[in-house]
Amino acid sequence: MTGILVFLINKVFLIIKISITYGKCGNFKDCSSCADGYEGLIKCQWCAGDNSCHNSLQTDCKPINLITHSFDCPRPVPNGYDYSDDFGRNTVLPLIAATNNDGIDIKVCLQNNFKNITFIKQYTTKCDNDGDTCSSYLAVDNINKTIIAAFRGSKGFIQLLLEGEDFLFNELKTFTLTGGKVDKYFYNGFYGLWNSGMESDLHKLIVEYPYHQLLAVGHSLGGSMASMAAAYCVKKKYFTTETVKLVTFGEPRTGDIAFAEGHDSLVKYTYRIIHNHDLIPHLPPRVFDNLFDSPFHHRYEVWYENDMSKGKSFKICTRADDHACSNSVSNTAAADHTIYFNKNIANFAKNGCK
Incomplete structure (x- = not known):
């Protein structure tokens, strides 16, 4: 039995050695094929810097x-x-x-900004x-x-801490409309509102x-619930x-990579606006893409690497979860989350949105 085990181990190392020596990742000429590809047991990785495929053990590609x-x-x-920018700034x-x-x-907020919008109803539910x-x-x-359909963000430090607890322990619930899983706090909040008469x-x-048409908007926690609402409405054919x-x-x-993929297959006009070093889009942290239901963003990020004043780029x-955009920031700032x-x-x- 020991001899067989040794033989199998040697066989595995031989496959790895051959794969590294002769290489197959370089044969992939597009990002999608490369990122799903392997050299034997070694994962391939696409380098957006030089648009080429590399063996994950033999690459000098920059992490971003x-x-x-x-x-x-x-x-x-x-x-x-x-x-x-005009739509984000003056409408959203x-x-x-x-x-x-x-x-x-x-x-009052709506009347101070729009001549043509009629307020229908507010919905409030216990979140925790x-x-x-x-x-x-x-x-x-x-x-x-x-x-x-507009969703409010976290209200107060304690609520943010409770969301953070879910982030820390990665408590997830299956969101069947898209496939994949979402953070439990977002799930409970969304369905609490949805089932309170909103739907x-x-x-x-x-x-x-x-x-x-439908316009779904939200900030922070509200953004996650809005993303779930948008996908829900398309999947249900509303x-x-x-x-x-x-x-x-x-x-x-909001959820894992399966949720993000399912979301983007349903919602085409989808934008996550991020102010400079905003801390919250970095949570929960992305770890291993294919393991442990790793959190993963859906598309498309709009990154303002400035104070977002009028005319700024x-x-x-x-x-989807671009390391070359806001993910490249290490010195995150909670203050940037409150200002858009x-x-x-x-x-x-408080000032009537004016």
Whole structure:
């Protein structure tokens, strides 16, 4: 028995030696094939820096350019789904800021920024055992023929800590609509709101406005819930993929790579806006792409490597969880999470979003 074991071990090492010596990764000429490929037992990796495939044990590619999973390969933004700073700044910002208010104050925020948006209803549910709440609202824009589903971000330090506890222990729940798993806190928050009347009221609006599109928005925790809502609505055929837009601010890694892949197969207009060194998009940390349900971002990151004041530049990152964009930052800042488009979101909301 020992002789057989020794033979098998030697065989494995021979395969590895042959693979390294003669190499096959170099035969892959595109990112997707390379990132899913192997040399014997050795994983191949695509280097975005020189657009070539390397053996993972024999590469001098810079870490920010290494792609280890085909889903993370660059994909151009589909035609007709382009992001604009004007839309993020002048439409999405006030819609997201309004989620920080309650009742009539949501309506005030909307009225101060839009002549054409009707506030429908706010939804609030308990999010955890400490009594923290999650909140969202529905509104209708009849000029642009859009139903708006907006989700509030974390409210207060304690709620952020509780989310962080889930991040730390990577507590996940299966999200069947996309496949894969999402963070338990996001899952409970989303379904708590969805089942509190938000989904049934959305149905009524779809019947009343059958030709309207859906715009799902949210900040932080709200961004994760908005991403789940957008995918849910396409999968359930409430809207087609062509009539759904998702825009989030400072969204954490909502789920694992299977969730991210499923999400992107359903939602085409999908943008995660990140302010400079914002800490939250780095959580929960990405570890090994194919192991332990590793957290992974969906597309497309819009990175503002500045204060986001009017006229400042931004970068569209075509990888899903791009090491060359905000992932390249090591000195993250919690303060950048509270300010988007040069506005402190909470203070902007308190002042009626003006």
